[in-house]
Every structure is written in structure tokens, then in C-alpha cells.
Amino acid sequence: MQRQEIVISGSGGQGVVLGGIIVAEAAAIYEDRFATHNQSYGPEARGGASKSEVIISDGAIHFPEVENPDILVALTQEAVDKFAGTVKPDGILITDTMVKKLPAKGEYKTYVLPIRATAEEVRGQIVTNMVTLGALVVITKIVGLEALKQAVLARIPKGTEAINMQALEAGMKIAEKEL
Amino acid sequence: MSKREVRLMQGNEACAEAALYAGVKFFAGYPITPATEIMEILSRKLPQVGGVFLQMEDEISSMAAVIGASIGGLKSLTATSGPGFTLKQENIGYAAMVEIPCVIVDVQRGGPSTGLPTLPAQMDVMQARWGTHGDHPIVVLCPSTVYEYYTLTVQAVNFAEMLRTPVIVLSDAIVGHLREKVVLPELGELKIVNRKMTTVAPKDFLPYKADEDGVPPFVNYGTGYRYHITSNNHDEGGFPATNNHQIADSLLRRLHDKVEKRRSEIVITEEIMTEDADVIIFAYGCTARSAYSAVEEARKKGMKVGLIKALTLWPFPFEVLLKYSKQAKHVIVPEMNLGQLAGEVERTLKDCPVKVTRLNRIDGRMITPEQIVSTISEVI
Amino acid sequence: MATHVSEYLRLDKMPHIWCPGCGTGIILGAVVRAIAKLGYKRDDVVVVTGIGCSSRTNAIIDFNTFQTTHGRALSFATGFKMARPEMKVIVITGDGDGSGIGGNHLIHTARRNIDITTILVNNGIYGMTGGQYSPLTPRGCIASTAATGTMEPCFDMCELVKAAGATYVARGTAYHATMLEQLIAKALEHHGFSFVEGIAQCPIGFGRRNNQKTPVDMLNWQKDHAITIAAAAKASPEELAGKFLIGEFVNKEAPEFSDVYWEASRKAQQKVKEAR
Numbered sequence A: 001m002q003r004q005e006i007v008i009s010g011s012g013g014q015g016v017v018l019g020g021i022i023v024a025e026a027a028a029i030y031e032d033r034f035a036t037h038n039q040s041y042g043p044e045a046r047g048g049a050s051k052s053e054v055i056i057s058d059g060a061i062h063f064p065e066v067e068n069p070d071i072l073v074a075l076t077q078e079a080v081d082k083f084a085g086t087v088k089p090d091g092i093l094i095t096d097t098m099v100k101k102l103p104a105k106g107e108y109k110t111y112v113l114p115i116r117a118t119a120e121e122v123r124g125q126i127v128t129n130m131v132t133l134g135a136l137v138v139i140t141k142i143v144g145l146e147a148l149k150q151a152v153l154a155r156i157p158k159g160t161e162a163i164n165m166q167a168l169e170a171g172m173k174i175a176e177k178e179l
Numbered sequence B: 001m002s003k004r005e006v007r008l009m010q011g012n013e014a015c016a017e018a019a020l021y022a023g024v025k026f027f028a029g030y031p032i033t034p035a036t037e038i039m040e041i042l043s044r045k046l047p048q049v050g051g052v053f054l055q056m057e058d059e060i061s062s063m064a065a066v067i068g069a070s071i072g073g074l075k076s077l078t079a080t081s082g083p084g085f086t087l088k089q090e091n092i093g094y095a096a097m098v099e100i101p102c103v104i105v106d107v108q109r110g111g112p113s114t115g116l117p118t119l120p121a122q123m124d125v126m127q128a129r130w131g132t133h134g135d136h137p138i139v140v141l142c143p144s145t146v147y148e149y150y151t152l153t154v155q156a157v158n159f160a161e162m163l164r165t166p167v168i169v170l171s172d173a174i175v176g177h178l179r180e181k182v183v184l185p186e187l188g189e190l191k192i193v194n195r196k197m198t199t200v201a202p203k204d205f206l207p208y209k210a211d212e213d214g215v216p217p218f219v220n221y222g223t224g225y226r227y228h229i230t231s232n233n234h235d236e237g238g239f240p241a242t243n244n245h246q247i248a249d250s251l252l253r254r255l256h257d258k259v260e261k262r263r264s265e266i267v268i269t270e271e272i273m274t275e276d277a278d279v280i281i282f283a284y285g286c287t288a289r290s291a292y293s294a295v296e297e298a299r300k301k302g303m304k305v306g307l308i309k310a311l312t313l314w315p316f317p318f319e320v321l322l323k324y325s326k327q328a329k330h331v332i333v334p335e336m337n338l339g340q341l342a343g344e345v346e347r348t349l350k351d352c353p354v355k356v357t358r359l360n361r362i363d364g365r366m367i368t369p370e371q372i373v374s375t376i377s378e379v380i
Numbered sequence C: 001m002a003t004h005v006s007e008y009l010r011l012d013k014m015p016h017i018w019c020p021g022c023g024t025g026i027i028l029g030a031v032v033r034a035i036a037k038l039g040y041k042r043d044d045v046v047v048v049t050g051i052g053c054s055s056r057t058n059a060i061i062d063f064n065t066f067q068t069t070h071g072r073a074l075s076f077a078t079g080f081k082m083a084r085p086e087m088k089v090i091v092i093t094g095d096g097d098g099s100g101i102g103g104n105h106l107i108h109t110a111r112r113n114i115d116i117t118t119i120l121v122n123n124g125i126y127g128m129t130g131g132q133y134s135p136l137t138p139r140g141c142i143a144s145t146a147a148t149g150t151m152e153p154c155f156d157m158c159e160l161v162k163a164a165g166a167t168y169v170a171r172g173t174a175y176h177a178t179m180l181e182q183l184i185a186k187a188l189e190h191h192g193f194s195f196v197e198g199i200a201q202c203p204i205g206f207g208r209r210n211n212q213k214t215p216v217d218m219l220n221w222q223k224d225h226a227i228t229i230a231a232a233a234k235a236s237p238e239e240l241a242g243k244f245l246i247g248e249f250v251n252k253e254a255p256e257f258s259d260v261y262w263e264a265s266r267k268a269q270q271k272v273k274e275a276r
Helices: A016-028 A077-086 A115-122 A125-140 A145-155 A161-176 B011-021 B036-048 B059-071 B082-098 B125-130 B146-163 B173-177 B245-261 B285-300 B318-323 B342-348 B369-379 C024-038 C054-059 C073-083 C095-101 C103-112 C157-164 C177-189 C215-225 C229-234 C257-275
Strands: A004-011 A034-041 A049-057 A071-074 A092-096 A109-113 B006-010 B026-029 B052-055 B076-080 B102-108 B139-141 B166-172 B179-183 B269-272 B279-283 B305-310 B312-314 B330-335 B355-360 C045-049 C064-067 C088-094 C116-122 C168-173 C194-199 C226-228 C244-251
Touching (some): A004 A077, A016 A049, A016 A125, A016 B179, A034 B173, A049 A077, A071 A125, A077 A092, A092 A115, A092 A125, A115 A125, A125 A145, A145 A161, B011 B102, B011 B166, B026 B036, B026 B059, B026 C073, B052 C073, B059 B076, B059 C073, B059 C103, B076 B082, B082 B125, B102 B146, B102 B173, B125 B166, B139 B146, B146 B179, B166 B285, B173 B285, B279 B285, B279 B369, B285 B369, B305 B318, B318 B342, B330 B342, B342 B355, B355 B369, C024 C054, C024 C177, C045 C073, C054 C064, C073 C103, C088 C095, C103 C157, C157 C168, C168 C177, C226 C229
Parallel strands (some): A004 A071, A071 A092, A092 A109, B026 B076, B076 B102, B102 B166, B139 B166, B330 B355, C045 C088, C088 C116, C116 C194, C168 C194
Antiparallel strands (some): A004 A049, A034 B179, C168 C244
């Protein structure tokens, strides 16, 4: 696969940074490809705008920044407003049903999913990233499900495996409905 | 089976792990973005290996404690960013003058002053060279990838111990915070250098009498060798010689010579797709990543472009540039500053038929491959 | 065991750099005699200094010695002490070095309670640079940068380091040299951060500008204005006017920093071992 650029953005507390790291690790370690991860977040530890940039490629990755993502996951209105305009014409936007003002229909494909509501149903805001990852792999197949699961299990605290897997699968389910 | 561990690692984490690999047993520092991860990691790991981690009251005392611990015989390192690097400078000069090994990691951010605390820049290139007053030797290494951040941190510790001089690892907010895949070297895979110790008896020991290589052997306090260290101009015995012109001259020349003598070992560069290049991009740090992508892009378009990546910034790697002075028609120097290293490139090539073009960006964003490709198109 | 002071000196590095009548040598003498009396091995002692007249002390004493940058001796010493916890670390500093440019390090080193003994030679002036007022120059005194007298109040260093958490604090003078030696000996034997201020005369930088014409005048001033803590307790406010206290202000036990650190390190190492 050639270079694929993914941006996951939301607000602090949704686990956006960790979610991005897990995707990158799934590709780099469990699928033996190349991957980079970059993050930015506001000075507030919680509630500020938060962004993960992931690049996955079969070759070495030199320029590590994402200017026009192939895939944008935007979980908040702020994230949609800020980044939807950067998505590549043949790209994908995944956003949340709670985002009220969607951008004017671009050339890219848009999926509106109840990610945040599903997270709340499973456990709360803290598993938003797991629901997101589940939906992301189903829609984009950016990494394999097995690699993703291994990467998740390697990163999460012991004793939280069941709940995280449950959230991941819930995310897959809401995405499968849209395909 | 290789025991090499594969990890998705953040740059600053690689730096901290590499310090431990190199045998660093002492860190003192002060919190500063975007370098803080290094101290956070070492605050956990150094106590686990019987090393010392100190969070000091300020940047100045951090540098002082690092030198004090190195006088105590421990491999020592600190990490900071622009404003803190400035505060450390006086004591970096002290380390150079009294020949005490130490490593300073500067994760560059936008300046001057508080500037852009979370955003990358390459504005400390000249501060790294000339930040402390007086003519002093310095070695500055500059990683562009997480793996290089690891290996160059090990090298920095090695060079510091080998030369008994401060060595600077000049990274930046991009390389510091980027996570990428690294295959970690196994124990024993990378060479580890320890400082040279004296072999003479206490009565014959002169702490600043250098060997052929210009480096005086070290000895620990408390072992029967009582001696004096002062950053005043000093004689071979280590005592002040503040009015002795001859000693002042020979001491300072030796400090420079010991680095120059090891030049071939210290100066590290990489030449990428340069064999037939008409245009050479001379780049370092995170900008070398953009340059690499730009070269790939330009090659696809049929342009003969290559990259020289400088991993050592000081001593300045003029040799590699001169090697291409007849072959290349253009050298482009992209930097996230207003031309700090371009001046050195121009100085190196001033008598050669090569046109040097600067490409500068200072807004806290990386130079993009597109910017470099478009500069290539303009100069051709 | 060496008993004579000269055995602790680097006699070949004489003459020293101090002006005739300077009090720094008397304070240094008290330090060396205290060490001699305690019987410390020269190899086990490290003396760290900064910049200034008092910081030139360690070039002429035969221990492990290093002179650092202005004001930073305590930070260098902290790094050294953590690297070599078995060694006896002494810092000799001055009023400019220790209370001015290095004041921040002094209060933080006191706060940490690391086992370092600090001797602050207080001559109330920047001597080496020619007599500028320091943070310890009493208000109203003449200095080369205070032609009509300093306008700033001065620190009481013993009160300052006490407030910062030092576990041994004392003050002596060059005139009361025997008492000073005893205070320094107690400071050296104290486990934790210990601080002794030694009031010293600077006839050239301070005395000749401030109506104390000779070194003897200055020593007499110390004799007349110092009062022991015990005597002060019984004295009337009139008797105490213009006087300064000498003696031991603080002598208490508290966890020493490197003990705390190495205990935590030992536990961390144990945990790693168990995890394997």
C-alpha cells in the first residue's frame, strides 16, 4: 500500500492521541510496515482540541506531516470546522452524529456515525477512541483487525481488556451498518 | 534469532533510552517544552539502574549539577530547549574549559525568547556553536529520525567521554515528538566509550597534561590523586595561570586541536542519490526529512537531485560539500531559520562554481517537500 | 593522622592572592583546623568554590578541590555529592557568590537538606572586583557603586537559610576564630545541609571607605558588635541595639536528601528485580 495519511481529531479526554498511536503500532509492529505518529494538543489536558496524525506506508516515511489526509476522523464540531476542508478529494471523512453542522458536501465520502453515543453506552467518553478504531478499520481497512486488536491489548491497562474489546466491536457494528 | 526489539517510539523517548544504553548514570534538568519527556522517562528509569535523577531549581543549576556529577565520575546528561539552553551556556563553557565530559540535548523550538514553545525550529544552530563566550571547542550532532536520535545520543556520550568536552545533541520539536518505528540495537551492538583514565602514580599526575591525542587522562577524586580544577586559564597542574600568555595560547589551541584531530570520526554525513546530482540539497534535522521526500519527488520528474544530510553540524562538515564542488551546479540549503548554516555552506563553496540558494521558513511549520521541489525547479 | 594545619595546605601554591589584613584566611584557617581536629583524610574531602576572594581558598588547600562558576558552587556540589555520596563535600562561598548571584541555589540546597557543609565568608562587599556593595552590605555603607551609601537593606543569611530548611545554621566571626572553628566542626559532623556564616573583614574594599582604617579596627568592630545567642537572651533591648548574633541558630534532625534518594532507588531496583 502506498502512503496513507490519517488524521484523528477530537477533544481532550476522548483518547485521540492514544487511538492514533494504536493504529500506528498496529501497522508498524504487527503488520511490519512503516508508520509514524504525530500529535498536537492544546495546553489544557482535558477539553482542548486534540489531534493525532498517522502515516502508514510500505516504504520509509520521510516527510512526517499530514497536509491533506486520505482519512479524517473528526469527532467534534470544532474538528470538522477546522479540518474537513483539508481532506483529499478521493478521501474519507468519518464524523459523529452529534456534529450538527456538516461541511458542504465535498468530493470525499462522508460517514456520520454515533461514535460518541455508542461510547457512552458502553462505558463513557473514555472508550471513544476504541469505538472510533473499530469504525475506522471497518470503513477504511487501513490496518487488519487482528493487528489492531493486538495493538490495543498491548497498550491498554491490564484488567480493561474486556471493556475495550467490547467498545471496539461496538464501533465495528455501527460502521458495518453504513457499508 | 535477533533480539532486536521493534518499537514505535517517540524521539525524546529514544533519546532517554539511548542515554541509558550509553551508560549515562546522572541526569539533572528543569521542565521545558518540548524536551520534558526526556526527564520524565529518566526520572523513572535512572533510579532503577542505580543512577541519579535530579530536578533542579533552574536550568543553570541543572547544568552545574551535571558537570559536578561528571567530575564525580558519572556519565552525565541534561535536556532542554532554547530558553533553557541559553541559561546553560555559561556552565557549558566551564565544561569545555575544565574538560569535563557532559551531554546537552537541545530540543529546538521557535525563538527568540519564549517564542513558539510547542512548535519546531532550527534556530539554535549558532547558539549551539557559539552560545558560550570565548573560543571554545564544541561538537554538535543533529538527528533527523527517531533512530538517529537514539544512535546520535549514544555517539554524543561517546564523543564527550572520548574528548572530555561538552557535546550537544541538537534535535527539534518534530523529531522530539514524532513516533516512528525503530529497531533498537542490542546490548553490545553499538560501541560504548568510557573516558580514558590515568596510568601514572599520584606523585607524577598532572590533571591537564594531555596525551598525543590532546586529551588528558582522567582520575577520580578520593583515590589518592588530589588535584585542583579551575576554569581560570590553568597550567598542566590545574592551577590558575591567569597572567601567563604562553599557557593561555597553548591551552586553548589544544582544546581545539583535540577535536580537530578526531574530525574524521566525529563528522558524520550521509549522501543520498548524489552520484549524478546536478543539484544538491544540504539539509539537517527535521528538514532533512522534507528534503528526502523532495529528492524522491524530483527524481520522479527526471531531475538529477541528491541530498547531503549533515548529522554533525559542528565541526562543520565542509569536506562532503567540497567533494561535490565540481559535480554540482547548485546547492540548496533549506533551514527553519534565516540561514544559520547556509552561511557556512556559502563560505565553504565561495571559490567554487556552485550557486548556493537559501530556503528559509520561520513560522513554526516544517518546510514542505513541495517548497523544496519548487525551489529546485527555480534554480535549474 | 596529620595534626598540623600546614599539612593541609598546598604550600607550593603560596603566596595566596588576598590583600594584607584580609579576613578570608582566618575563616579558611578555622575550616582547616576543624577538619584536622576531626581527623578527616585529605582524600575523602572535596572543597567546591565559586568566584570571588573566598572562592580562591581551595587552590591552596590540599584536598580534592574544584572552583566553579560564579554563584553555582552549591549546584556543582549537589551533582558531585549525588555521584560520590561517600565523600565529605564542603562549599566555601562569599556574600556576593552565595547570597547574590547564587542565592537561589543556596535556598534550594538548604530546602533539599543534602549533606553539604557551606561556609559563607561574609565581608559585606564584592572584594575581587573592587568594592561594590553586595546583598549583605549593611544599608548606608559606602561602596564603589554606592558613593553616598547603599540604599538597600541587607539579608540576614542565617535567618534566610533557616527559613529555607537548613538543619544546621551558625554564625561566627574572624575575631572569634576559636568559636568559629568549633561551629564549623559541628557543621561538618552534622548529617544534612549545614551552613556557617563567617563574618570577615575586607580592609581594602570595605574598611577604608567606611571609617574602619585598619584591619585591627575591623576586628575590634566584630568584637564590639557580636553578641552570643546566650548573652543576647539576657540582654536588654538597649544592649542589643546595633549588635549581631553569633552562635548556633539551628541544629536539628531531618531526612537527608541523598539518604531519601538512595532508599527510593534501592526500592525501585528491587521492584525491577522482582518483575524479572
